[in-house]
Amino acid sequence: MISIQDVFNHLHTHAEISWEEYETTNYIKKLLESEGVQQVRTFPDIPGLVAEIGSGKPVVAVRADMDALWQEVDGEFKANHSCGHDAHMTITIGTLLSLKDQPLHGTVRFLFQPAEEKGNGALTFVSQGLVDDVDYLYGMHLRPAEELTCGEFSPVIKHGAARFIFGEINGDDAHGARPHLNSNAINVATELNNHICGIGINPMVPHSIKMTQLMAGGKNANIIPGNAKFSVDLRAQTNEGMEALDLQLRKACNTLANFYDVEINLSIGADVAASVTNDDATEKMSEGIIAAAGKEKLKEPIVTTGGDDFHFYTIKRPHLKATMLGIGCDLKPGLHHPDMTFDFDVIPKSVEVMTQTVLNTLNP
Incomplete structure (x- = not known):
């Protein structure tokens, strides 16, 4: 053997x-x-x-x-x-x-x-x-x-529940000298991260939510990027808590998309249920x-x-x-x-x- x-x-x-x-x-x-x-x-x-x-x-x-x-x-x-x-x-x-x-x-x-x-x-x-x-x-x-x-x-x-969400901010690029012509995707993502840091649910349910990836811009430093990609890691001890976190994230994305006149699209990359x-x-x-x-x-x-x-x-x-x-x-x-x-x-x-x-x- x-x-x-x-x-x-x-x-x-x-x-x-x-x-x-x-x-x-x-x-x-x-x-x-x-x-x-x-x-x-x-x-x-x-x-x-x-x-x-x-x-x-x-x-x-x-x-x-x-x-x-x-x-x-x-x-x-x-x-x-x-x-x-x-x-x-x-x-x-x-x-x-x-x-x-x-x-x-x-x-x-x-x-x-x-x-x-x-x-x-x-x-x-x-x-x-x-x-x-x-x-x-x-x-x-x-x-x-x-x-x-x-x-x-x-x-x-x-185990708790885990969900990995991938997002895209879709807008238009602009010249670095003309920031009034677009919404800077980096600013949108930064503000979204601030919203994420403020998300909370019932404190009796252990939970966390945080941005884990952010990619924007290319090789030219004089282009204001209109597009960005990001990921968010969500954790909650219960499946109900996970749905509450997900709902708050989507509300934040909808609010910022309307304010900055961009599209923010979300997709679930993986979704692990609580035990x-x-x-x-x-x-x-x-x-x-x-x-x-x-x-x-x-x-x-x-x-x-x-x-x-x-x-x-x-x-x-x-x-x-x-x-x-x-x-x-x-x-x-x-x-x-x-x-x-x-x-x-x-x-x-x-x-x-x-x-x-x-x-x-x-x-x-």
């Missing part, structure tokens, strides 16, 4: 961004088939794969996200696993290999899902019917050091943590404004009983930091936790 360390090393050093995870797909497929897993399915038009062991009901699914982030690392833009998806895949592969030769009273389905960072990979898997017959769904995510100490586990992650948690699944994950790591390593639910498209599975298929395992691993300086590191020694214990959770679910 291949070592878990070798699996992680390969996945970590062969990172691929969203919707381009084809070599990762091929690597996992060949690995599982070489280990005797007979039911491995890929797709003709998208990356990702599904592996299955056992048979009959109940059907328990374990999901791993596959994609890396595109970011600057030591002066070079590259695909980089700074969100821990390489670890998630490794834990899921380890869980599969630890279960494949055990007697199973049901089916275990392993979902290696692309494009979590784009927020639409889970929706694509839902549309493929991959969870229509699933009873329990388990996911996982490494947690920063300030949330869990190394070796601690949480049975549920209560819908299930007490039954959370209890089974708690039992798995206690059995594999001990009661002292079981911690309270993690509440975070970070998002994950995992929760679209339960929103689109409400019958699913689902939860995400929070993994304490001395992760520093933080998720999405280009130099993110964590303690690899937590991975084998995480495999034990997930394995025990699946077995407890199949054999209540």
Whole structure:
């Protein structure tokens, strides 16, 4: 059997961004088939794969996200696993290999899902019917050091909603000597950013909204740009809070478009819903943590404004009983930091936790 360390090393050093995870797909497929897993399915038009062991009901699914982030690392833009998806895949592969030769009273389905960072990979898997017959769904995510100490586990992650909106300001350029002939898109964007900074909703709901990209102008310094592009990152702990933030943003854009006589068009680039948690699944994950790591390593639910498209599975298929395992691993300086590191020694214990959770679910 291949070592878990070798699996992680390969996945970590062969990172691929969203919707381009084809070599990762091929690597996992060949690995599982070489280990005797007979039911491995890929797709003709998208990356990702599904592996299955056992048979009959109940059907328990374990999901791993596959994609890396595109970011600057030591002066070079590259695909980089700074969100821990390489670890998630490794834990899921380890869980599969630890279960494949055990007697199973049901089916275990392993979902290696692309494009979590784009927020639409889970929706694509839902549309493929991959969870229509699933009873329990388990996911996982490494947690920063300030949330869990190394070796601690949480049975549920209560993610908030996240929405990434892309906008365009459309007007006319003007000569630098004639500013009265147009509306400067930089001024419009600046004022929009001031409006965004003033947006607020119910303070009992954790939330944030901020402009994250702004591009205007070209190579000539004597042209007043009439056009600009921008992006806005919205976060809210509830789906209702997200809709309230979105409404305020659109009101601000409409007001400024009318005042400056320009068009401001918005489109949603990604939309990740807040978590819908299930007490039954959370209890089974708690039992798995206690059995594999001990009661002292079981911690309270993690509440975070970070998002994950995992929760679209339960929103689109409400019958699913689902939860995400929070993994304490001395992760520093933080998720999405280009130099993110964590303690690899937590991975084998995480495999034990997930394995025990699946077995407890199949054999209540």
